Amino acid sequence: MAGLRKVVTAFAGVPGIIGLHGGLPPATAFPIKGVTLTLEDGKKVEIDDPIKLAAAQQYCLTTAGYAPLHEWAKRHTWQMHSPPGEHDLIITPGNNQTIEVVMRLLMDQGDAMLCEEYTYPHIAESMVQPQGYAAIPLAMDAHGIIPGTFRTHLQSLRDAGQPLPKLLYTIPVGQNPTGAITPLGRRREIYGICRDYNILILEDDPYYYLQFSTAHGGEPKGLTDLGHSYLSMDTDSRVIRLDSFSKVLAPGLRIGWVTAAPKLVERIIYHMQGIHLGANSFTQVIVSEVLNEWGPAGFDRHICSMQSEYAHRAAVIQAAAEEHLTGLADWTKPAAGMFLWLKLLTVSDADEILDKLKDAGVVVVPGRFSHCCGPKHVEQSPYVRVSFASASHEELRQGMERLGVTLRAAQAAQG
Ligand code: PMP
Ligand code: PLP
Numbered sequence: 001m002a003g004l005r006k007v008v009t010a011f012a013g014v015p016g017i018i019g020l021h022g023g024l025p026p027a028t029a030f031p032i033k034g035v036t037l038t039l040e041d042g043k044k045v046e047i048d049d050p051i052k053l054a055a056a057q058q059y060c061l062t063t064a065g066y067a068p069l070h071e072w073a074k075r076h077t078w079q080m081h082s083p084p085g086e087h088d089l090i091i092t093p094g095n096n097q098t099i100e101v102v103m104r105l106l107m108d109q110g111d112a113m114l115c116e117e118y119t120y121p122h123i124a125e126s127m128v129q130p131q132g133y134a135a136i137p138l139a140m141d142a143h144g145i146i147p148g149t150f151r152t153h154l155q156s157l158r159d160a161g162q163p164l165p166k167l168l169y170t171i172p173v174g175q176n177p178t179g180a181i182t183p184l185g186r187r188r189e190i191y192g193i194c195r196d197y198n199i200l201i202l203e204d205d206p207y208y209y210l211q212f213s214t215a216h217g218g219e220p221k222g223l224t225d226l227g228h229s230y231l232s233m234d235t236d237s238r239v240i241r242l243d244s245f246s247k248v249l250a251p252g253l254r255i256g257w258v259t260a261a262p263k264l265v266e267r268i269i270y271h272m273q274g275i276h277l278g279a280n281s282f283t284q285v286i287v288s289e290v291l292n293e294w295g296p297a298g299f300d301r302h303i304c305s306m307q308s309e310y311a312h313r314a315a316v317i318q319a320a321a322e323e324h325l326t327g328l329a330d331w332t333k334p335a336a337g338m339f340l341w342l343k344l345l346t347v348s349d350a351d352e353i354l355d356k357l358k359d360a361g362v363v364v365v366p367g368r369f370s371h372c373c374g375p376k377h378v379e380q381s382p383y384v385r386v387s388f389a390s391a392s393h394e395e396l397r398q399g400m401e402r403l404g405v406t407l408r409a410a411q412a413a414q415g
Contacts (some may be wrong), residue, residue, distance in 0.1 A: 027053075032056070065091025076266050087237060088260065088265040089184065101271050103131065113165060116170060119370060121365070124371065128372070143180055145182065168194060169202070170182070175207075181227070187228065190230075193233075247306075255287050349379075
């Protein structure tokens with residue numbers, strides 16, 4: 001028998017229909033009677049239309065999202081990725097929570113998820129470990145997952161008669177914490193391997209729009225030349241792609257979207273009904289109004305300005321690293337996202353210098369906290385993650401200087 005959602009949505013669009021089905025507070029009783037948004041250029045967007053004000057304060061009736069925002073996301077995603085398989089899309093409260101939902105729906109306790117060896121810290125600490133899952137670390141380099149080792153790993157599981165993992169979690173652009181971008185050739189190979197071993201791909205891509213040229217004075221890319229996503233090659237509907245407004249608009253809005261096989265999207269909707277009933281209506285209306293005010297050209301301009309901001313920050317930290325860390329650390333120049341991943345050359349474990357860094361007045365994340373199996377799994381990790389996203393340019397320079405001074409002092413102490 002169809003669920004309540006299906007029964008009720010079958011009535012949608014019936015002319016003159018009277019809704020006596022929902023437990024919805026009356027729109028006339030909502031307290032907010034108007035909203036004014038002021039954008040960067042001083043332009044004001046007034047939300048005073050009763051339909052929009054009601055939508056902003058009401059339950060989001062479809063769970064798929066506020067219709068104008070949902071339509072924007074669908075049009076935009078199909079323009080950017082032209083998914084070749086069967087896919088559907090819904091608005092979400094951001095990628096973080098959607099990762100957790102997808103894991104819950106696709107995995108059983110004791111199941112293992114394939115991950116880049118170093119990955120988004122919340123995966124181990126807040127998702128894998130508390131839910132009783134396991135993570136399988138995949139060898140990676142400056143260009144992400146190494147396909148050959150990935151295939152060998154799966155083949156050895158198959159040869160040993162062990163169950164194959166169902167899900168690969170990957171951050172293909174501006175990888176957190178390494179900053180790596182997985183190149184197209186590798187993505188094609190990884191997709192092919194996942195097809196051979198029937199593995200679904202959870203493509204978490206919050207830094208997709210934050211790709212920049214590393215050439216001095218390089219032009220921003222805008223919305224073109226951002227590379228081929230896993231979604232764009234997904235003839236099998238095995239990719240679950242997560243997009244987020246967190247890094248392009250603001251993380252406090254808590255808005256993103258997921259594109260996946262229609263059956264899985266339907267299950268995500270049911271699951272969201274069991275937790276928060278969908279993304280916050282108020283912020284969905286606000287985001288939709290901002291995008292509408294900008295139009296496609298304005299969105300592109302905004303993306304360009306974000307790319308320039310991050311390109312500039314990356315150049316500042318890169319120059320400071322060259323000045324203060326040469327001979328003390330190795331790194332790859334970041335071309336996306338917000339992280340510089342340093343391999344310390346003079347200490348074998350980043351924890352050794354943590355107290356000294358505190359004295360010097362700079363904080364970075366020791367690499368082991370990003371390990372997909374959790375920090376306790378790693379005895380020693382020479383890596384540290386440095387974010388160039390929020391400190392001022394001067395602080396970025398000073399922070400790197402303090403890191404350099406600390407590393408040099410540690411080296412001198414070792415004799
Ligand atoms: N519990 C009950 C008994 C309800 O009727 C509702 C709303 N219809 C909820 C919870 C959902 O509450 P909230 O809007 O705070 O998520
Ligand atoms: N995934 C990765 C790899 C991240 O680095 C982050 C934020 O730092 C998130 C997801 C969280 O995204 P959202 O704000 O959309 O929940």
